[in-house]
């Protein structure tokens with residue numbers, strides 16, 4: 384089986400960035416969509432993600448920060464509770480300033496646990512600014528998995544599968560939306576063939592089971608390129624040997640020796 388871990392990093396406050404930030408990036412959006420959408424909703428896509436993933440019978444992981452520039456994670460209380468209630472996983476999108484400090488990691492996690500009333504078991508560091516000591520800290524705090532590593536920015540080959548470090552399962556990021564359009568210079572219409580190539584490479588290298596981790600930021604769904612997300616899920620759903628899942632579902636399978 385080819386397992387595809389789907390995840391979204393919630394990098395921006397609920398109201399989105401300041402208007403100037405969006406206006407400067409106007410050309411990233413379809414002009415019609417830009418005209419009819421309020422600026423503070425251009426980066427807001429939770430209902431759409433829920434609808435898309437429900438349509439394809441999967442539930443992903445949303446990694447939330449606890450510190451937002453000019454914003455507050457408590458503004459996301461309704462979204463976190465809705466996602467949690469419907470069976471999506473809430474993970475911690477740890478601030479880079481907390482990476483070296485066990486107590487800061489604990490504090491950040493407590494904030495999300497307080498909002499969601501659920502144990503937070505998965506982590507990803509914002510900007511992937513992780514280091515070699517993080518897993519042992521995560522282990523001490525009873526996390527189950529992490530997904531903060533991308534070895535190669537312009538390719539998928541080195542970032543397939545998983546490994547275990549300090550008893551923490553690490554899922555390297557195989558495909559990231561932003562890198563596809565920058566380092567890899569992939570055009571929107573080529574995204575599906577990249578996903579197809581990645582799958583074929585994973586199949587070839589591990590016939591029985593393999594893992595592909597996809598990071599699609601929650602704010603890009605209305606953007607050129609980012610709007611291809613439903614097409615990716617549609618494509619994956621046509622593959623008989625593919626199962627899409629959240630990080631914790633996958634980690635649980637690994638821990639039960641089912642992968």
Ligand SMILES: [Zn+2]
Nearest residue numbers: 392394509510
């Ligand atoms: Zn981030």
